[in-house]
Amino acid sequence: MISELEARFRDVIPSVQFCSLRFVRERQEHLEVRRGVLQPVERSEDVGVMFTVIDHGGVGYAATSDLTPSGLSAAARRAAEWARATRTRAISAFANPPTASHVGSYASPVERPWASLALGDKIGLLSRECARLAVDDAIVDWSAGLWHVDSETLHLTTNGGRVHQALEILVPELRASANRGDETQTRTFAAGQHCRQGGLEILDEVGYFAAAPRVAAEALELLDAPDCPSGVMDLILAPDQMILQIHESIGHPLELDRILGDERNYAGRSFVTPDMIGSYRYGSELLNVTFDPTRPGELASYAFDDVGQPATRELLIQDGLLVRSLGGLTSQVRSGLPGVANSRATSWNRAPIDRMANLNLEPGTSTFAELVGAVESGVYMETNCSWSIDDSRNKFQFGCERARLIRDGELGPVLKNPNYRGVSATFWRNLAGVGDASTVEVLGTPYCGKGEPNQTIRVGHASPPCRFTGVDVFGGA
Amino acid sequence: MQAYFHDLVGELEKLLTGDERFLASFAGEDSDFVRFNRGEIRQAGTVSQRYLEVDLIEGRRHSSSEITLAGDLATDRPRLRHAIEELRATRPFLPEDPHLLYAENAPSSERVQRGELPDGAAAANAVQAMGAGHDLVGVYAAGPIYSGFASSLGQRNWHSAESFHLDWSLYRETDRAVKSSYAGFAWRADELDKKARRAEAQLAALARPPRTLKPGHYRVFLTPAALGELVEILSWGGFSFRAMRTKTTPLIRLAEEKARLHPSVAIAENVSGGVAPNFQEEGFIRPDRVMLVEHGQLASCLVSPRSAAEYGVATNGASASEAPTSIELDAGGLPTDDVLARLGSGLFVSNLWYCNFSDRSACRATGMTRFATFWVENGELAAPVNVMRFDETIYRVLGDNLVDLTSERELILDAQTYDGRSVHSARLPGALVDDFTLTL
Known part of the structure; x- marks a missing residue:
């Protein structure tokens, strides 16, 4: 053939x-x-x-x-x-x-x-x-x-x-x-x-x-289980919730075609503007995010994107500073900005557009026990079950399948219906702890929707658990 | 295309041996897609795709395979033969399927909707001309869509329609924009012009300085498009018989009669009023209308053949997902012209966006306002409003806090094009709602 x-x-x-x-x-x-x-x-x-x-x-x-x-x-x-x-x-x-x-x-x-x-x-x-x-x-x-x-x-x-x-x-x-x-x-x-x-x-x-x-x-x-309590508190997210947080409030806002306006009629725009690349403080100094299609076995690994550009690992956010966006060859020419090899299509019947591939949050230095131990009063949430974010990828609300109460540095009772909300532009600046390499999980999702005509694509995300301070947390009805 | 489908089915019949039966579903389209950004063309092209899914059955053992078709019998014949041979080889490894159910005496049917569509490049020119002077972004999709069903029992069903869908936004700045759509079977320049003028008028209203609301409870008017986003998530299991029986429906409290919607709320799957085929993948013919909610209470559910067999009830021809394709909500008593006056002071929401459940058992959903949302004072548009998040239960929006539904409804054709161009639709009124909860 x-x-x-x-x-x-x-x-x-x-x-x-x-x-x-x-x-x-x-x-x-x-x-x-x-x-x-x-x-x-x-x-x-x-x-x-x-x-x-x-x-x-x-x-x-x-x-x-x-x-x-x-x-x-x-x-x-x-x-x-x-x-x-x-x-x-x-x-x-x-x-x-x-x-x-x-x-x-x-x-x-x-x-x-x-x-x-x-x-x-x-x-x-x-x-x-x-x-x-x-x-x-x-x-x-x-x-x-x-x-x-x-x-x-x-x-x-x-x-x-x-x-x-x-x-x-x-x-x-x-x-x-x-x-x-x-x-x-x-x-x-x-x-x-x-x-x-x-x-x-x-x-x-x-x-x-x-x-x-x-x-x-x-x-x-x-x-x-009792409902998740409401209030502003420390929040630790397990890797199977972190990947959604990374995906929705880092990955999508950094897609250059969104920044250029292509997606404004459907998937939305971005609160990130071209002038922010190279100077914008996206998160705390603990935040390091890479685009890495070269990681063996992760869901969206490849050697070339769908327009034939060779794929390389690139830092997007370094020590909290935004240094690069997710733009393929066409978007790079349009914007004059550096990008990555991420022109991808769902299949033969759709044209390539800027997508995430493997977008990973790099490990820090904390053990899981140290992350929990640093929380006086808070919640640990696992496994995404609900996601919603505005068209600029800023105001979000996410829900998880399960949570644990944390009191005085110890994991406590199980909680149901845990949710939290925040704003991307400030949420990552409250990143206060990042799990070490031993806590990283390599995950992904087969369903990332975007584009006109619509396309679903597979993306990989690897992340350790992370601790955030001052998060608006709440439970069920 | 219909003749080609019948030729393929003829080939399939020749491949059967012994007591084998087949169910075959055909899906195809020839679509022009033109994507615009800032009034320029971002991507323009054509997609021709044809798929055939064959379920090969012997007794209660069966499995299915979907293949891509070239549309050329010499090419497709060996593909079909290979697929059948694979399915046949698979069968000995499969247990009997206790939930297998397919139509054995459903009628054949044919529905061919011819359209009047412009050439793709001409349509692109018309869209660019319509958006001249504006920041236009959106997509034009057009061409024939084909659906077919056939079984080895002689049943043949065909549905094809030549349609178009222009879905676009005019942007003023940042996230302030007017969303519009023009869809149908016959392209009329004057219709497009009318919609363009309406969008321009709304765009002018967005010029005023935007207002930022504090979280709280507000009187809101949800346009049919905005209400459609909430109705859409009810379709995530809300009307599914399987979800009802397994208690995984988001409407579990309605099903358990622990909650109810407003007595004026009536929801139906109205296939006769939509644009989707009235047959499904096991060959059952869907009734014209299935009442899902009546007088604010659950009336019935969509029952797929598998659920029917599993739970010992009759199917009403739902697809495997048991989600509506042509949902409608009865109109109320609020004339559309009176909406602003009845809203008084509150929020006029043109569009909602990215809805999801925040507590599924309570049917509580969150989502965002998007595009043109206005603060209304004393019945007049006062200012555009920056995007806000809501978190609210359907039992309040379409229940205790529902003031009225509009007396006019809109037919909203689904613009989605995942895998293929959607044939789903919704016919909905707008909703005036008190104490709608904004959270962020």
Whole structure:
């Protein structure tokens, strides 16, 4: 398929300044056992290409699932037509085409391939884990699942670029909902955030086989727990909440296309402006954030982005100071600002835009005990279950599945319905403690929505637990 | 495209052996997408995609596979054969599915909605001309959308529509903007012009210095679009029969009769009034209308075939997600022209944004105001308002604190394009609400 496609690409290139082809083939399999019953096994194979043409200041794309010579030829022509139609009408970046011509490849590290375990054995595994969730009649809904993705991309350009990448991803899932009367509490296996690149070895790495009894017990425990108290207090966020905090109030505000206004009709703008890059104090001196697609096994690792730019690890926030934003090649040309290799598309049928990839909060020096020990009165929250933030990525409110009260440096009783709210521009300046390397968890989310037309993309986040002071915390109704 | 789908189904029939059956769902579109920022074109292109999902069944054992189609039988035939062979090879490893249920005698149907759409480049020119002199940002999406269902029992259903959706904002500065949309099946320049003039008038009102409100309780008017954001999160399990039976519905207190909505609140899934197909992936035909809430109380739920089999009830043709596609809320008695006068002094909210549950069991939600939100004094627009966060239960917004719903409703076509262009819609009134809680 790949070599055939390369030959066909050469045959259909229109007479333009620049043309690229991006091929994506993605196979997925989702297995889930719910309440002891195997749900319909779902498989898919999505295959297609996108042509991008940049010509005399115009830009056009055309995506098709028809990979026959005539299908490819029609799509290449259509992309060229759009480029012609948008001359003098497109954003100025395309006057001098920002294009990459790199050659390279990448493959996810896989120790135990998905296919090394027979389907029947996978179903058996999930049936056992599902059964371990049903520990009490108050558990009213429960499930165990595995979602596997095997993706191959090829990016070819008329200026000699050729990038081939193969990704393999596993998302382990557990969920238990407990009910009493008109109250239901749900506990999950980190809300599906234990997703990584790799094979079945991930299940051992993330402790999947030990998790089900804890998930079920904690769902039941929440039914008896008091509501999270209200007040301004110290807050420690576990890594499976930190990643949401990083994602929403650092990642999205730093996306350069948002800063340039592209997303204002849908995903929103940013409180960050171009002049803040290099001088703005984003957080306390404990805050160090990197864009790092080079970290092996993290969900959004790659060697090149979807326009063929080589990926490198870059510091975005250094000792609390904003030094770089998340802008791909086009946004860098438009803004004149340094960026990163983050032009990414959800699949063959969407054009690349500025996205997060792996966005990590670098470890500090505190043990978890030291983080807790520094809190006289506060709350420790785990596992995101609710997220909401304004279109400038400033005023946020997040909710978690579970919390623990902290009094005099000790973890206390479990609390239900924990929520907190704040403002990005000030919240990170109250970062008062960052867990050390031993406390870091490598997590991610397969669902980050953005763009017009809409796109969902996978992003990785690694973070230790962190302590914040003076946070507005509250509980349920 | 319909003929091609039938050709594919013919190929599928040839591939069956023994007692095998199949259910096949087709989804495709040929879409122009043009994205604008600051009145210039950011991205412009065309996407042609076709997918076929086949569920291969023998007795109660089955599994499904979705493949991408080229639209060329010579190319797609081997893909189809490979998919069927894989599904057949998988079957021995699968247990019997006790919750398998599919239509065995549902009628075939055909609905073809032709459109009058401009050429994509011409539409882009028209949008740029309409936004000239303004900071316009948004997206134009247009073209045919195809949906089909077929089973080896002879059932054939087809739904296609040629439609467009222009979703755009005019920005004055920072986060102050007017959001508009123009969607339908026949593009009319004068209709677009009317909407553009309306947006410009609102934009002028945003020129006044903005006001920042303190957290507290406010009388608010939620436009149909703003109310739609709240109604949308009710669809996250709120009308699902499975969620109701597993007590995971956000409307659990309504279901347990521990809470109720205002007696004037009536919510329905009205497929006949929407633009979505009336068939689903197991071949069941959805009734024209299912009442979900009547007189402020839960009336019924959306029941997928799997839930029907699991809990021993009848399906009403809901999809697997058991979420509405064509939700509607009955109108009230407040004429739209009287909204500002009845609001008196309070907040006029054009749009809400990023709603999510802050206490799911209590159906308490948080979210933000967005775009054009105004402070109203003595029935007159006084000033735009900087964005505010709310945190409030649906039982107050559509219950104790609901003053009235507007007597006119708007049909809001979903602009979302994840995976493909949405065919979901909502027909909603605006809502006048007392003591709406703003928190940040």
